[in-house]
Structures are given as structure tokens and as C-alpha cells.
Amino acid sequence: MIKEIALALILAFCSVQQTNAQDFGGPDTVSVHSGQLTLKGLLWRPTAAGSFPTVIFSHGSYTVNDSIITPEQQISSLGPVFARKGYIYLALFRRALAFQKAKEKMAQALWIMH
Amino acid sequence: MDNALKEKGQEERNKVQLQQPETSQLQDMIAGLTFLKKRKDVDVNHMVVIGHSFGGSLAILLAEHEPSLKSVVIFGPAGYSWNRSPQLRLRLINAVKNITAPVMIIHAQNDYSTNPGYALDSVMNKLHKPHLLKMYGKFGNSAFEGHNLISLSIETWEADVFEFLRKNLKK
Numbered sequence: 460m461i462k463e464i465a466l467a468l469i470l471a472f473c474s475v476q477q478t479n480a481q482d483f484g485g486p487d488t489v490s491v492h493s494g495q496l497t498l499k500g501l502l503w504r505p506t507a508a509g510s511f512p513t514v515i516f517s518h519g520s521y522t523v524n525d526s527i528i529t530p531e532q533q534i535s536s537l538g539p540v541f542a543r544k545g546y547i548y549l550a551l552f553r554r555a556l557a558f559q560k561a562k563e564k565m566a567q568a569l570w571i572m573h
Numbered sequence: 574m575d576n577a578l579k580e581k582g583q584e585e586r587n588k589v590q591l592q593q594p595e596t597s598q599l600q601d602m603i604a605g606l607t608f609l610k611k612r613k614d615v616d617v618n619h620m621v622v623i624g625h626s627f628g629g630s631l632a633i634l635l636a637e638h639e640p641s642l643k644s645v646v647i648f649g650p651a652g653y654s655w656n657r658s659p660q661l662r663l664r665l666i667n668a669v670k671n672i673t674a675p676v677m678i679i680h681a682q683n684d685y686s687t688n689p690g691y692a693l694d695s696v697m698n699k700l701h702k703p704h705l706l707k708m709y710g711k712f713g714n715s716a717f718e719g720h721n722l723i724s725l726s727i728e729t730w731e732a733d734v735f736e737f738l739r740k741n742l743k744k
Binding site (some may be wrong): 489491492493494496498500504509510511512513514515516517518519520532533536537540544546547549551553554 | 598600601602603605606612613614615620621622623625626627628632635723727738742
């Protein structure tokens with residue numbers, strides 16, 4: 460009996476999660492022209508048809524001491540959170556902030572700021 | 574900015590830090606918005622900027638420049654630099670005076686500094702500007718971890734942020 464109740468609760472919880480969550484796609488790599496530069500961005504989006512509320516994310520400046528969290532970790536963790544809730548989410552990699560480590564990490568991930 | 578600090582000290586860092594978000598960094602964010610507005614799947618009447626740390630400061634300046642933004646959410650804005658740069662403090666305080674969109678400010682108690690949140694909250698209170706200050710408890714064992722609450726503890730803020738956006742985007 461206890462098992463049945465627990466299973467029912469789990470199924471009910473999953474149902475609520477599915478109701479609130481949306482299917483989403485991404486990240487798509489996009490190019491954004493800023494003056495003479497072409498910046499790269501990562502974009503997540505709901506897969507349903509229509510238009511959606513949209514987030515543009517303004518990342519921090521990553522110092523050479525940032526070893527716990529990296530730009531790609533931060534952005535990759537946030538994009539799906541918003542897309543799942545029905546938002547388009549653009550994380551734009553702005554031009555270099557002279558933080559070499561961040562740039563190297565972005566380059567490794569092919570998110571190169573031209 | 575770190576190079577500026579090494580070579581010429583805090584004063585130079587402050588100068589660079591103030592200059593960048595007013596020029597090239599702001600230009601890049603505006604370009605991002607322009608890109609988004611051209612997409613058919615973007616609801617241009619429901620656009621939001623979310624920023625973290627330096628990017629939070631930049632988000633404030635972007636919202637000042639782009640009144641079409643419907644909400645602003647900032648995590649640890651200028652948390653590392655607020656106490657070190659009087660110029661930045663003054664600029665951000667002046668910027669929030671000009672913002673029309675509702676602003677949500679988020680800090681963990683152990684951020685590098687929670688002064689930005691309290692100061693900006695105070696300014697917006699006096700001006701009766703729509704805003705919300707969320708001061709979460711200590712996260713992790715360092716100021717670095719507190720400052721990076723945005724990525725390291727999404728579950729802490731997720732419900733509050735989406736509720737803030739839900740309320741302000743339906744207007």
C-alpha cells in the first residue's frame with residue numbers, strides 16, 4: 460500500500476513537471492555582428508511554434524582565478540533552465556575582456572570571439 | 574581589467590571598468606538585442622536582460638539605454654568592485670534612476686559585497702521604482718561561491734526569478 464501511494468505521488472509529481480516544462484532545442488551557435496566584429500553566441504529555444512519571451516544574458520568577467528566556474532559551465536547550466544520554461548535564451552560572448560584564461564577556455568570550446 | 578590593475582593600480586582598473594560597459598561592451602549587448610529582434614520566434618514585447626557580476630552592471634546600463642526591455646534581473650552586480658570604485662557606484666546609482674523596467678537584484682549573503690543590492694534597493698525605494706531585492710543566505714564556503722550563486726545553486730533562486738518574470742512580463 461505504501462509503495463502504491465509513493466508511486467502515485469511520484470507519477471503526480473512527474474505529471475506536474477511535464478505540464479510546466481517545454482521541449483526545447485539548442486544550443487545553436489549564432490553569429491552577432493557588432494560593428495566590425497562578429498561575436499559568437501549560444502541560443503536555446505522552445506521547439507514549439509510561435510514567439511516567446513526572450514532573455515539576453517550578460518555574462519560576468521572571468522578572472523584568471525576562476526577555477527570553480529567557467530564561462531561555458533555558467534552559460535551551459537543556465538540556457539536549458541530558461542528554455543525549459545518557455546524562454547528563448549541568448550548567451551552572447553562579448554568581445555574580449557582581457558582575461559586570458561576565459562578566452563582560452565572559450566577558444567577550446569570553439570566559442571571564439573573574432 | 575586585471576592587466577590594468579597589475580600595471581597601473583586600482584585607479585586605472587576603475588577607469589577601465591567604467592569605460593568598457595559604456596562603450597564596447599554596451600555596443601555588443603545592443604548588437605545582441607538587435608539580432609534577437611530580427612528573429613521571428615522572439616516576442617519583442619517581452620524581452621529581458623539577466624546579468625551577473627560585471628555583466629550585472631552592464632545589464633543596468635543596457636536597460637537604461639533600451640527602455641523596451643521589460644525586466645532586469647541582476648545577480649551580484651558589481652559585487653567585487655562596488656567597494657573599490659566610487660565612480661562605478663555613482664554611475665550605477667544614476668542608471669537605476671533612469672530605468673523604467675522592474676529590476677530584481679540578487680545576492681547571497683556571502684557575496685563579495687552585498688552593498689550594491691542594498692544601495693540600489695534604497696535608491697529605487699525612494700523613487701518608488703518597481704523592483705525586488707532578494708538576499709539569500711550564505712552559499713558555500715567562500716565569497717567566490719556566494720558570488721557565483723547564479724550557476725552553483727540554481728535551485729536557490731529559480732522559483733523566485735520565474736515568479737518575478739511571470740508577474741512583470743504579463744503586464
